[in-house]
Amino acid sequence: MQNWLLPEYIQDMLPDEAWRVENMRRAWLALLQRAGYxxxxxxxxxxxESLLLHSSSDMDLRSFKLVDQLSGRTLALRADITPQAARMxxxxxxxxxxxxxxxxxxxxxxxxxxxxxxxxxLQLGAELYGCPGLQGDIEIQQLLxxxxxxxxxxxxxxxxxxxxxxxxxxxxxxxxxxxxLFSALQSKDSATLSTLVQDLAEPVRNALLxxxxxxxxxxxxxxxxxxxxxxNSAITQALDELSTVAAQxxxxxxxxxxxxxxxxxxxxxxxxxxxxxxxxxxxxxxxxYDELGKSFGRARAATGFSMDxxxxxxLLPGQSLPAGILAPHRDDAALQAKIAALRAxxxxxxxxxxxxxxxxxxxxxxxxxxLQDGVWxxxxx
Numbered sequence: 001m002q003n004w005l006l007p008e009y010i011q012d013m014l015p016d017e018a019w020r021v022e023n024m025r026r027a028w029l030a031l032l033q034r035a036g037y038x039x040x041x042x043x044x045x046x047x048x049e050s051l052l053l054h055s056s057s058d059m060d061l062r063s064f065k066l067v068d069q070l071s072g073r074t075l076a077l078r079a080d081i082t083p084q085a086a087r088m089x090x091x092x093x094x095x096x097x098x099x100x101x102x103x104x105x106x107x108x109x110x111x112x113x114x115x116x117x118x119x120x121x122l123q124l125g126a127e128l129y130g131c132p133g134l135q136g137d138i139e140i141q142q143l144l145x146x147x148x149x150x151x152x153x154x155x156x157x158x159x160x161x162x163x164x165x166x167x168x169x170x171x172x173x174x175x176x177x178x179x180x181l182f183s184a185l186q187s188k189d190s191a192t193l194s195t196l197v198q199d200l201a202e203p204v205r206n207a208l209l210x211x212x213x214x215x216x217x218x219x220x221x222x223x224x225x226x227x228x229x230x231x232n233s234a235i236t237q238a239l240d241e242l243s244t245v246a247a248q249x250x251x252x253x254x255x256x257x258x259x260x261x262x263x264x265x266x267x268x269x270x271x272x273x274x275x276x277x278x279x280x281x282x283x284x285x286x287x288x289y290d291e292l293g294k295s296f297g298r299a300r301a302a303t304g305f306s307m308d309x310x311x312x313x314x315l316l317p318g319q320s321l322p323a324g325i326l327a328p329h330r331d332d333a334a335l336q337a338k339i340a341a342l343r344a345x346x347x348x349x350x351x352x353x354x355x356x357x358x359x360x361x362x363x364x365x366x367x368x369x370x371l372q373d374g375v376w377x378x379x380x381x
């Protein structure tokens with residue numbers, strides 16, 4: 001077997017991508033820092049029960065697992081950093097007021113989550129704890145839109161949803177039926193959905209059948225939802241929240257999708273997903289998850305978002321690395337001082353250690369240092 005081959009859906013990042021992704025990461029972290037978010041860096045590996053919360057079958061299937069040779073317990077490689085941030089907020093930080101956390105790190109998936117996705121994602125995320133009101137949802141969603149704009153992602157469409165609608169409709173059903181309905185809605189399987197609801201009483205039956213059609217422009221969807229969904233307090237509150245938040249978001253393309261239940265197993269309220277014409281899959285996901293911290297001893301209001309920086313990079317137009325200045329390799333104090341001064345000023349200076357003109361093109365330099373009248377000067381190549 002050729003030992004240079006990588007597993008399927010696992011890729012190297014070569015210099016062009018690696019440098020540009022790193023610059024995007026730095027710019028994003030600077031934005032989050034200015035917004036008051038504090039950086040955390042949880043470990044790649046934890047005990048499985050700390051990462052596989054709320055009996056989430058999709059997260060369980062997505063996670064690589066192994067046995068710890070020190071303790072004999074099952075370990076998992078993180079497939080999502082959100083549970084780790086919730087653990088840190090609930091157990092390690094244990095603050096009573098607002099906590100704003102951000103992170104940037106690799107996560108691993110056993111299977112790719114999209115048609116063209118990698119199994120090793122570079123996940124960026126922001127989490128806001130301790131804010132139960134809509135102002136928290138609005139801050140997180142606006143921060144997501146600012147993040148995408150900063151990274152150069154244009155023509156973004158944002159869909160809002162609310163898991164409270166589905167939860168209210170299935171509140172009186174057993175867990176087996178609820179799981180089956182959830183799966184049918186997620187897969188857009190209308191035939192299975194019709195079979196599952198045929199013995200349910202009205203208005204729940206028609207409401208569940210209508211959910212897959214309740215997507216599109218905000219005002220239209222909310223108006224139709226108020227007509228076809230039961231007027232119980234939980235559903236009314238969910239629709240009112242969506243209306244309030246939608247009115248305050250500054251985004252050119254905004255919609256509602258009441259059948260989008262990604263993250264349903266731990267989300268507890270408003271959810272959202274960002275889309276781009278260049279991607280088959282959502283480019284960012286988020287939502288409210290007020291109960292997640294309970295597993296770590298303290299449940300409190302929480303909302304956040306995450307996105308894969310490697311996926312975002314592929315949506316940007318191609319750019320080459322900035323060219324540098326080629327310097328000869330000499331034992332010359334004046335030359336070394338000039339190189340140091342140029343680098344301090346932000347220039348890229350590449351020293352040709354081999355003094356080999358044959359491979360100069362590989363060094364990506366469009367200028368060079370030449371000794372002119374006893375002074376080292378930058379000149380075009």
